[in-house]
Amino acid sequence: MEEGFDEFLHVPARLSIVALLAPAEWVEFRFLRETIGTSDSALSKQITALENAGYVAVRKERSGAARRTLVRLTDHGHEAFAAHAAALERIVRTARQRP
Amino acid sequence: MTPEDALREIRNREDQTTEAALGPVPRWYLVSVALLLCVVSAVPDYVSRSLPYQAAGIALLLILSVISNRSRRARLRRSRYTNKSALLVLSMMGAMITVFIGLYVVASLADLPYPSTISAVAMALTWALMTPWLNRAMKATLRRER
Numbered sequence: 001m002e003e004g005f006d007e008f009l010h011v012p013a014r015l016s017i018v019a020l021l022a023p024a025e026w027v028e029f030r031f032l033r034e035t036i037g038t039s040d041s042a043l044s045k046q047i048t049a050l051e052n053a054g055y056v057a058v059r060k061e062r063s064g065a066a067r068r069t070l071v072r073l074t075d076h077g078h079e080a081f082a083a084h085a086a087a088l089e090r091i092v093r094t095a096r097q098r099p
Numbered sequence: 100m101t102p103e104d105a106l107r108e109i110r111n112r113e114d115q116t117t118e119a120a121l122g123p124v125p126r127w128y129l130v131s132v133a134l135l136l137c138v139v140s141a142v143p144d145y146v147s148r149s150l151p152y153q154a155a156g157i158a159l160l161l162i163l164s165v166i167s168n169r170s171r172r173a174r175l176r177r178s179r180y181t182n183k184s185a186l187l188v189l190s191m192m193g194a195m196i197t198v199f200i201g202l203y204v205v206a207s208l209a210d211l212p213y214p215s216t217i218s219a220v221a222m223a224l225t226w227a228l229m230t231p232w233l234n235r236a237m238k239a240t241l242r243r244e245r
Binding site for chain 1: 103105106109113115174175176177179
């Protein structure tokens with residue numbers, strides 16, 4: 001297995017979430033749900049799994065009358081994601097170099 | 100998922116977040132900021148002690164900026180912004196200041212009435228016209244430099 005490759009992150013639903021979170025300081029839960037096109041419960045399940053692994057952090061805040069849930073990648077999550085993306089790049093590069 | 104598909108997925112998702120964070124500037128924000136810029140810069144033409152009005156205008160501009168930020172669905176990490184993106188912001192600010200000072204000097208030399216108002220309107224128009232450009236340029240720069 002390529003160094004840095006993270007099987008836990010490579011699950012499509014989780015990879016999509018983490019890739020959406022990677023460039024951001026934080027994103028709204030609602031944005032994740034609408035962009036990925038999934039249900040509240042399915043997304044919550046993946047977010048909880050990522051939270052338990054220490055990859056994401058969740059906080060709720062009041063925005064006027066409404067409440068919103070914000071999700072962000074932790075430092076550990078950023079490191080794991082960067083290592084995973086780098087491993088993917090290496091795998092693709094190696095595959096292209098093969099005759 | 101193959102590694103190539105995964106990399107493609109990562110790029111597409113990152114673009115979606117960038118789009119959400121730097122999406123089109125709401126029209127209400129463009130218009131409100133343009134009006135406030137006009138008021139703050141034109142007030143010396145109408146009031147002798149303009150500082151309190153200008154301070155109130157600047158405070159309102161800051162409040163609008165906070166409201167606009169809060170209405171975003173995502174906020175990009177500071178580390179995503181490169182020197183090039185800072186240069187884009189500086190060039191827009193430079194254009195606004197140049198338009199304001201240039202027109203003020205011309206209007207004053209030509210002895211036109213309300214020189215601050217003329218230059219304030221021109222600066223506000225520069226803001227309204229250049230903000231969508233800045234937005235598009237910023238997104239393109241971030242995409243190129245990731």
